[in-house]
Amino acid sequence: MNVLLLVDKKDRAHAVATLDQMGLNQIADWIKALPEHKWEQMFHSRWPTLAKKCGIIEDEQV
Numbered sequence: 818m819n820v821l822l823l824v825d826k827k828d829r830a831h832a833v834a835t836l837d838q839m840g841l842n843q844i845a846d847w848i849k850a851l852p853e854h855k856w857e858q859m860f861h862s863r864w865p866t867l868a869k870k871c872g873i874i875e876d877e878q879v
Contacts, residue, residue: 829856832871841867 829848836845844864851859861868868874 829853832860832868832873835871836867839870 833845833848836842836848844867848856848860857868857873860871861874865874
């Protein structure tokens with residue numbers, strides 16, 4: 818039996834896990850410390866390329 822798991826790539830936990838896998842633990846810790854309502858915007862404004870790699874923003878937004 819095959820199980821398909823759908824992951825919301827705009828999820829904070831997904832972004833943190835991706836950053837941890839890339840060895841960017843300090844940025845992952847920073848993301849975890851940000852307020853829930855601001856983390857996406859702050860991540861995108863500070864590191865747009867990383868936000869793209871984590872699936873937070875689309876190609877046309879970079």
